[in-house]
Amino acid sequence: MARLHIPGMAVAVVKDGRIALVRSYGTANVEFGVPVADDTVFAINSVTKAFTGVAAMREVELGRLDLTAPVERYLQDLPASWHGVTIRQLLSHTSGLPDVLRAPTVETDQAAAWDWLRTQAPLFAPGARFHYCQTNYMLVQRIVNQLEGRAPDAPLANEQLRAAGMTSTAYGDTYSVIPRKAPTYRWQWTGPKVHGYPAPTAAESLQADGNRTLTAVSERFPPFRHAASGMNSDATDMARWLIALQQNQMLKDTTLNLMWTPVAFNSGRLGQWGMGWQILQRGDHRAVGMTGGGRAAFYLYPEDKVGVVILTNLTGSYPEDMIDKLAALYIPDLPLGGVPGLRIALESRGYEQAAQAAADVERSYPGQPWQEDELNDWGYRLLAAGRPADALAVLKLTAERFPASFNAQDSLAEALAVNGQREAAKRAYQRVLELHPGDPNALKQLESL
Incomplete structure (x- = not known):
């Protein structure tokens, strides 16, 4: 809290x-x-x-x-x-x-x-x-x-x-x-946004309470x-x-x-x-x-x-x-592999450790599959919470685990754009078109970029 x-x-x-x-x-x-x-x-x-x-x-x-x-x-x-x-x-x-x-x-x-x-x-x-x-x-x-x-x-x-x-x-x-x-309530902040999400400069300001305003939600x-x-x-x-x-x-x-x-x-x-x-x-x-x-x-x-x-x-x-x-406190044998285990690891170790933490989770729980939708949803929650760098780490991992998914590549492209990595975002959107020819969102975003 x-x-x-x-x-x-x-x-x-x-x-x-x-x-x-x-x-x-x-x-x-x-x-x-x-x-x-x-x-x-x-x-x-x-x-x-x-x-x-x-x-x-x-x-x-x-x-x-x-x-x-x-x-x-x-x-x-x-x-x-x-x-x-x-x-x-x-x-x-x-x-x-x-x-x-x-x-x-x-x-x-x-x-x-x-x-x-x-x-x-x-x-x-x-x-x-x-x-x-x-x-x-x-x-x-x-x-x-x-x-x-x-x-x-x-x-x-x-x-x-x-x-x-x-x-x-x-x-x-x-x-x-x-x-x-x-x-x-909702915390509001000022600063630049990309795709409606706080850009990194705005996200950095979130760390200081003076740059936040608590507002009522209607x-x-x-x-x-x-x-x-x-x-x-x-x-x-x-x-x-x-x-x-x-x-x-x-x-x-x-x-x-x-x-x-x-x-x-x-x-x-x-x-x-x-x-x-x-x-x-x-x-x-x-x-x-x-x-x-x-x-x-x-x-x-x-x-x-x-x-x-x-x-x-x-x-x-x-x-x-x-x-x-x-x-897990009430289910002692609940396996915290996959997304739950990775979330716990990254919150303590830092999201820059995503690749290594995912590998550690896979070794501990070799039978636990990654669920693409769950990873993707997590990444977007991080974007909405003003944590673009953390979101990028999760959505990059999602794209790596699901290389044939145009949706995973689209999400990665959006996170790259929010983080100001325009050339990498273009490449990701081009990958979307390879997997899903004529994708209207990818064409629109490439034109914008």
Whole structure:
């Protein structure tokens, strides 16, 4: 918390069907000096998607929703170009649909945003690749509510909140009055940016508190987006929900395992998403969970009957990077190889040691594969946190481990550009075009460079 300048944090751990730990740290409301308490409520943002995954899988379990069915089976007012997208592709962000967040009126006029969205063409063929897109969950919300006979914009998680005894969890945004809710903050800095990320000179200024300004975050989550974001909760409530899931109060084991099965792309390569949940491998252990807003995260380790929740009030704190190390205290044989082991090593040894540290991790855990998406996501979190040199070290390693991936090369090129290494960035973008001829982003960036 000191290193990342996080004002407030709450932590909960579940083990063997009970809450094993609840801890609160720091300040919930900086303006009034209110400390974080065990019942402090935080915005959990996209963690909401995991609740939506459960709601959708409940419909699957009841036989009303078919994951392999095209979306037009359930919704008849979709553009013809969207036909063929399956429910599974919506839930795993592999649909290729345009993102409603790009609609000019997304926060002010739902009808106009929907009209705009329906004029937009798909970005790629369904199942071709991953694209994090709020449209997917907007459609899932409409479908599940139609099956349940509710209004299209009705929230999906209320049944789960009752089943788990979650008394502090509610939908809402900056404009809602939510008891005991901590405001959300962000550290702002001045200085040059490249691709929207702090350039090295700005990043260096982040080390001095005098060059930082803590600002409040304002967010709008209208009801039609409540399947994707908009929930608020405390750590204890989240722990209760994880226990209820493990005790099959919402879904059967077979349905849970289906929800936690990674969805494959058309190429056959497994992605990092199941049905509303991210799926990560920790040796022969699974970690399933979700993150939200760069400030909230939880992982459940199903075979170990352990769950960890970390909620903060700082955008850019990325608590998902802390969870595995905490979980290892409750799972003594949890192998911290791959990305978790490398993250722990680099935070202590320095990111300039990335190549050597990765080799050491591989020797210690020879059977632990590197997950490209997880490495890539980590690199971008470092860019967003104003740590461009550290991000470059991680994304360079990703490109080395996945030399045939045009996405890994594209990410490396962007990190090189942010770090001012223009000629190296050009070479990386040229490599993208070799692997993915005609790639529009690579052509655009080469022209700019």
